[in-house]
Amino acid sequence: MKKILKNVLFKKQDDRYSDNSQIKKIVNKFLSFCMGIILVTQNYLTWRPGKIYQAKNMAKNKNRKLYILAIMKNEDRYLDEWLYYHRAIGVDGFIIYDNESIDSSKSIIEKHSKFVDIDYTYFPGKSKQTAAYQDAIERYREKNVWILTIDIDEFLRPVNKIDVKKWLLSFAPNVSQILIPWTIYGSSGHEKRPVGLVINNYLYHSGPDFITEYKSIVKPELVRTAFMGGHFYKSIGKIVNESGKKLWYYPYVLLLGSRPSSKKFMVINHYYCKSMQDFNDKISRGDAFNYENNLRDFTEFKIQDRNEVLDHEAQFYLQEICRLKQLDEYNSKS
Secondary structure, eight states, rough: HHHHHHHHHOOOOTBBBBOOHHHHHHHHHHHHHHHHHHHHHHHHHHHHHHHHHHHHHHHHOOOOEEEEEESSSOOOOHHHHHHHHHHHHHOOEEEEEESSSSSSSSHHHHHTTTTSEEEEEEOOOOHHHHHHHHHHHTTTTOOOOEEOOTTTTTEEEEGGOOOHHHHHHHEEEEEEEEEEEEEBOOOOOOOOOOOOOOOHHEEEETTBBBOOOOOEEEEGGEEEEGGGGGTTEEEEEEEETTTOBBOSSSSTBTTTTOOOOOSSSSEEEEOOOSSSSHHHHHHOOOOSSOOOOOOHHHHHHHEEEHOOEEEEEGGGGHHHHHHHHHHOOOOOOO
C-alpha cells in the first residue's frame, strides 16, 4: 500500500519542475497539512503538555548565537574555505563530527579553533549522520543557540548581503525551525578539479523554476528528534520558510504539486557536483546517512548539474575572508 501511495503522490526523481496546476497545488497543501497534524499529535503524545510548555518558555530568548552543525569525512580540500566563509558571514561557532577522516581535516579545525568556537567530536562508524545530529541536539538543548545543519559542500548565503543575525531576530519567539532552500550549483563545465576557491570556480546554478531541497535551522530545546538527514527535524513550535511563511511539514520536492521555494532572504548554495573528478570522490566516500544504500551516482550528477544562471553574489565575502586570514596569521605569530 505504501509503495502504491508513493507512486501516486510522488513524481519521478528527475522531475524537478512544477506544472503550475492549481488542483495539484491544493492537493499538495492538503497533504502537507495532514502530515503536520500527525507531527503535532506525535509531539504531544511523546513530550506531553508540561514538557512542551517548559521547552517553549526556554525558547523565548531571542539573543541567540548561530552555530553550524556538520558531519564530515576527509574534507580537508574544502574545509578551510568553508570555515572562513561562514566566519565571514557572521557564524559564531561550529559543531563538527569527524567520521574517521584520515586527511588533515583535524589540523585545519585546530587552526580555526584558536579564533572561533569549534566543538569537535571524533565519531567513527557507518551511517552515523542522524546519530551525530541527535547527539548535538541533546548536548545543546540548554544553550541559547540556533543550529544550522549543513554539509561541507553547502554554504549559507544571505540574499542581497543581508545581516544573518538581524534576519534571525526577525522571527517570532514561537518559531522552532526555519527551512532554507538550496540553490544547486553545477560543475561549470569542469571535468578536472580546478585550483582555487569553490566560490570562485563554480558560479553557475539552477534557474528559479528548478525545485530544490531544504536544510534546517533549529532551536535545539524545541527539537524532539533528528529526522531526514538534517533536512528536517521533528520539532515543537512553528515551522516556517526563510521568508517567515508557515509550513505544516517538510515541503517534499517530489510530492505532487510541489513548487519552487521562496528565496528572498537566505539560501544554501549547494555545490553538489563540483567537477566530475570531485563527484567521483564523493561517491567513493559513501553516504553518511545510509552507507549501505549510497544514493550517489552519475545519474544524480546529471540531474543536479545545473548551470543556467551566472551568480557572483557569494564572492562579496572574499574581502572579509582575506581579512580574517590575515588577522589569523598575525595573531598566530603574536
